[in-house]
Amino acid sequence: MSLQSLLFAVFAIGAVASAIATITRKNPVASAMSLVAHFFMLTGLYLTLEAQFVAAVQVLVYAGAIMVLVVFVIMLLNVGRESQATGGRPIRTTLGTLLAVLLVGMISVTIAARPTGLNAMASNATTIGTTEAIGQSLFTTYLFPFEAVSLLLLAALIGALILAKRHVQEG
Amino acid sequence: MLPTSIPLDYYLILSALLFVTGVVGVVTRRNAIVIFMSLELMLNAVNLSLVAFSSYLGDTAGQMFVFFIMAVAAAEAAVGLAIVLSLFRNKQTVYVDEVNIMKW
Numbered sequence: 001m002s003l004q005s006l007l008f009a010v011f012a013i014g015a016v017a018s019a020i021a022t023i024t025r026k027n028p029v030a031s032a033m034s035l036v037a038h039f040f041m042l043t044g045l046y047l048t049l050e051a052q053f054v055a056a057v058q059v060l061v062y063a064g065a066i067m068v069l070v071v072f073v074i075m076l077l078n079v080g081r082e083s084q085a086t087g088g089r090p091i092r093t094t095l096g097t098l099l100a101v102l103l104v105g106m107i108s109v110t111i112a113a114r115p116t117g118l119n120a121m122a123s124n125a126t127t128i129g130t131t132e133a134i135g136q137s138l139f140t141t142y143l144f145p146f147e148a149v150s151l152l153l154l155a156a157l158i159g160a161l162i163l164a165k166r167h168v169q170e171g
Numbered sequence: 172m173l174p175t176s177i178p179l180d181y182y183l184i185l186s187a188l189l190f191v192t193g194v195v196g197v198v199t200r201r202n203a204i205v206i207f208m209s210l211e212l213m214l215n216a217v218n219l220s221l222v223a224f225s226s227y228l229g230d231t232a233g234q235m236f237v238f239f240i241m242a243v244a245a246a247e248a249a250v251g252l253a254i255v256l257s258l259f260r261n262k263q264t265v266y267v268d269e270v271n272i273m274k275w
Contacts, residue, residue: 002176004176004177005176005177008177008181012181012185015185015189016185016188016189016192019189019192019193019212020192022192022196022205022208022209022212023192023193023195023196023199023200023205023209023212028202028204028205031205031208032208035208035211035212038212038215039215042215042218042219045182045185045219046219046222048177049182049222049223049225049226050226051222051225051226051234051237053234054218054222054234054237054238057238057241058241061241061244061245062211062215062241062244065245065248066211066244066245066248069248069249069252070204070207070208070248070252073204073252073255073256074204076256077204077255077256077259077265079202079204079265082201082202082266092198092199093199095198096194096195096198096199097195099194099195099198100191100192100194100195103187103190103191103194104187104188104191107183107184107187107191108184108187111180111183111184111187115178115180116178116179116180116183116227118178118179118227118228119176119178119179120176120227121176121226121227121229122226122227122228122229122230123229124229125226125227125229128225128226128229128230128231128234129225129226129234133231134231134234134235134238137231137235138235138238141235142235142239145239149239149242149243152242152243152246153242153245153246155246156245156246156247156249156250157249159249159250159253160249160250160252160253161253163250163253163254163256163257164253164256164257166260
């Protein structure tokens with residue numbers, strides 16, 4: 001068994017386990033911490049795929065920025081442990097589980113019926129994931145989407161400010 | 172026993188499992204913040220399959236898409252949590268089943 005296979009197995013099991021922990025914990029802070037663990041597992045998977053830049057950004061943006069924001073909101077709203085994780089009616093959980101089994105079945109059958117036939121990474125896989133290669137195509141081929149995303153982030157910033165600010169009485 | 176080199180299909184099935192975990196979270200949980208975290212799970216599952224395709228096909232495009240999805244996820248995080256915050260201000264709850272004024 002090669003190192004890539006071993007790392008894939010470890011990180012894949014870790015990623016599924018922490019994802020399930022995220023949606024089953026009753027305490028939202030425990031959910032958030034499981035999600036941070038999940039992001040680190042995904043970072044490991046990205047590294048097995050030779051995507052160094054994406055792995056670094058995953059830790060910085062997701063495990064860093066976004067999760068700090070989530071934990072901040074949990075603490076600000078003082079959300080405690082839930083007496084029950086799911087809604088009052090158990091039919092919701094039953095239907096949710098049924099939907100999950102159906103979806104996994106559908107996707108697995110599709111993949112099994114038409115395997116991609118790609119059994120090894122491309123020969124240039126180590127070079128396309130570097131910061132240099134990503135930057136090169138970000139500022140040439142993808143320059144317009146890059147600028148559009150900066151506008152989107154500005155709009156989101158203003159939107160978040162307006163939504164979250166306290167309403168001041170008029171006059 | 173795992174093969175010496177991982178086929179792309181393994182990554183796709185893993186990605187599908189993670190995505191479905193996120194779907195179940197969104198459908199069954201009642202805490203808006205946990206629903207929001209399940210959304211992040213789904214976005215990350217898609218990112219994983221994009222990076223896998225990118226590495227196996229030797230094309231940068233997949234990793235560029237992941238970069239843009241992360242930017243959109245950051246925007247979504249800011250706006251989504253602001254909505255949860257303003258929901259809490261107005262209804263004193265973050266449980267989505269208690270926000271039912273449009274139910275008849």
